[in-house]
Amino acid sequence: MAQDVKSQLTALLQQALASVAPAAADTPILLERPRDASHGDFATNLAMQLARALKKNPRDIAQQLLAELPVSPLVTKAEMAGAGFINFTLDPAAKTAVVKAVLEAGENFGRSTAGGKQKVQVEFVSANPTGPLHVGHGRGAAYGASLSSLLSYAGWDVTREYYVNDAGRQMDILAVSTWLRYLELNGVAVPFPPNGYQGDYVRAMANQVMDAHGVKYVRPAEAVLVGTPGLPEAGRSDDEAKSQRELHLDALIQNAKDLLGPDWAYVHQHALSEQLADCRDDLEEFGVHFDLWFSEKSLYDTGLVARCVDLLEKQGHLYVQDGAKWFKSTDFGDEKDRVVQRENGLYTYFASDIAYHLNKYERGFDKVINIWGADHHGYIPRVKGAIQALDLDADKLHVALVQFAVLYRNGQKASMSTRSGEFVTLRELRGEVGNDACRFFYALRKSDQHLDFDLDLAKSQTNENPVYYIQYAHARICSVLNQWGGKEADLLQADLGCLSAERELAIANLLAEFPDMIEAAAKDLAPHQIAFYLKNLAGEFHGWYNAERMLVDDAALKGARVALAAAVRQVIRTGMSILGVSCPESM
RNA sequence: GCGCCCGUAGCUCAACUGGAUAGAGCAACGGCCUUCUAAGCCGUAGGUCGGGGGUUCGAGUCCCUCCGGGCGCGCCA
Numbered sequence: 001m002a003q004d005v006k007s008q009l010t011a012l013l014q015q016a017l018a019s020v021a022p023a024a025a026d027t028p029i030l031l032e033r034p035r036d037a038s039h040g041d042f043a044t045n046l047a048m049q050l051a052r053a054l055k056k057n058p059r060d061i062a063q064q065l066l067a068e069l070p071v072s073p074l075v076t077k078a079e080m081a082g083a084g085f086i087n088f089t090l091d092p093a094a095k096t097a098v099v100k101a102v103l104e105a106g107e108n109f110g111r112s113t114a115g116g117k118q119k120v121q122v123e124f125v126s127a128n129p130t131g132p133l134h135v136g137h138g139r140g141a142a143y144g145a146s147l148s149s150l151l152s153y154a155g156w157d158v159t160r161e162y163y164v165n166d167a168g169r170q171m172d173i174l175a176v177s178t179w180l181r182y183l184e185l186n187g188v189a190v191p192f193p194p195n196g197y198q199g200d201y202v203r204a205m206a207n208q209v210m211d212a213h214g215v216k217y218v219r220p221a222e223a224v225l226v227g228t229p230g231l232p233e234a235g236r237s238d239d240e241a242k243s244q245r246e247l248h249l250d251a252l253i254q255n256a257k258d259l260l261g262p263d264w265a266y267v268h269q270h271a272l273s274e275q276l277a278d279c280r281d282d283l284e285e286f287g288v289h290f291d292l293w294f295s296e297k298s299l300y301d302t303g304l305v306a307r308c309v310d311l312l313e314k315q316g317h318l319y320v321q322d323g324a325k326w327f328k329s330t331d332f333g334d335e336k337d338r339v340v341q342r343e344n345g346l347y348t349y350f351a352s353d354i355a356y357h358l359n360k361y362e363r364g365f366d367k368v369i370n371i372w373g374a375d376h377h378g379y380i381p382r383v384k385g386a387i388q389a390l391d392l393d394a395d396k397l398h399v400a401l402v403q404f405a406v407l408y409r410n411g412q413k414a415s416m417s418t419r420s421g422e423f424v425t426l427r428e429l430r431g432e433v434g435n436d437a438c439r440f441f442y443a444l445r446k447s448d449q450h451l452d453f454d455l456d457l458a459k460s461q462t463n464e465n466p467v468y469y470i471q472y473a474h475a476r477i478c479s480v481l482n483q484w485g486g487k488e489a490d491l492l493q494a495d496l497g498c499l500s501a502e503r504e505l506a507i508a509n510l511l512a513e514f515p516d517m518i519e520a521a522a523k524d525l526a527p528h529q530i531a532f533y534l535k536n537l538a539g540e541f542h543g544w545y546n547a548e549r550m551l552v553d554d555a556a557l558k559g560a561r562v563a564l565a566a567a568v569r570q571v572i573r574t575g576m577s578i579l580g581v582s583c584p585e586s587m
Numbered sequence: 588g589c590g591c592c593c594g595u596a597g598c599u600c601a602a603c604u605g606g607a608u609a610g611a612g613c614a615a616c617g618g619c620c621u622u623c624u625a626a627g628c629c630g631u632a633g634g635u636c637g638g639g640g641g642u643u644c645g646a647g648u649c650c651c652u653c654c655g656g657g658c659g660c661g662c663c664a
Contacts, residue, residue: 030603035609403657444612450592452598454599464626466611532602
């Protein structure tokens, strides 16, 4: 199969290298597939790499290498070209052999052992369960899910994980928002704070609480508002007004806790589980599954946060200032030191995040991948710093930043604030453009690249979406195979020597490239390469389909062509399945 | 102001990690359905890779510097 071809070529070049330049015999040999077909099937820049060390013209070196190159039945032509490239043209049989390899291996063609069964954790989405997921989360979800599948396919032992921020102020705000809407239903006149959660789903939860427990949690407005600073004028957006709104909201939360006592936990828990369930359903429908939903709160309950802070303290990485405990992250390259424990004794989000990472390391992952929104990039140095401070290997942690998707509607930016309730939800997007198109649209972008998501385009021109281009190729092949009507197992006996058209050999070369592409994509954490590969493969297929007929009278030729088509179908299926996109048999 | 990311065809994006004449898809223009699915194919047009300098056999890719955009700089999460 093709991998063998590549390593055999490498071996040939190593022999030539050893006699031309024994001193540089360990020069790594890079074989690439030229874009231009006239440059053959493989090319190496070995001569150029040697130019500096040997102080010779690359073209002269290339000629010497060619002279020393052992002959091989695989290679029909080896020649020097350009600035000193050596181009190889392969024997057609060496190229088409891949068809049989694909059909034999099935969905395992391309599967790699590069990951060596090492344990890798991929943590992604991890959105606060305070409202519906929006289109930005969708990008992280699609990327994380595709990346996880890719790594798994490349031989890693993958754990997919969602970090649930179920402790902290944002959850309190959601709970109090729900309660205030509930009071509203019961005619209690408390103005709804502008910095509470405004979405309709909050009212829905209030209704549920009402249905389940009636007026049990009603309290008088005076009691709810007692001791609150009140709200500034609605139009004010100065710092003072903002801070007053936050203080007001905090006071409301405190009053709610006092007035409801143990029942506060019910409201809190109800809001959390409702939103989490909604989020989980949403993601499941999107084809995004998690092995573990990890609770932030559990880090407090098990005492890991406190243990972590103690540990850092014992190692001398903490100091007290203004009543708060600071972590000396500047010792590890951060811009400034960071608080882990507030003046009021409460731990910061950073503290629980340190504990979470300690927990990840204690679970023995060989590699830990965090997929974060790009707005968190300033957070990386402090987390890596904390990991180092705990005497752990910070290089095991890789933070993949996903740039936010900027939505455009009618040519204008659409707002994406969760708090204001004005956002396009992932669910809406899925409903309007479909799961497949969504997953593929996201997959088609390099994750760390800014993404302009034109809603009108995605919604109105779904037929133009490249996902259909690939699915269509798959459906066409299914149709041909149906009409052919033979047993697919028989295709293994096909006389591949019949495949001689340029297009057929080009497709064979592309198929052979699939395993290399998978390994490269996994190494780069870049599933978008799969999407581009598939587009390319589908394009080659469509071109061939229009140029040649598969179901011809000549039985041998027919068998060979159907075998090639079946191999293309297999690779499309494998690739699409990694991307979480379906392959309908007919369209 | 400081730090990180980015700037490639009219639009949205690639470019095998420093390699050959920078590639696709939309949009535009011209062709192809009595034969396996026209959600397709074939062709044409479209570029000083933001500007300038540097490193070397060779730069969209690395270094410097401007210009332009995004994000971050909480005892929030």
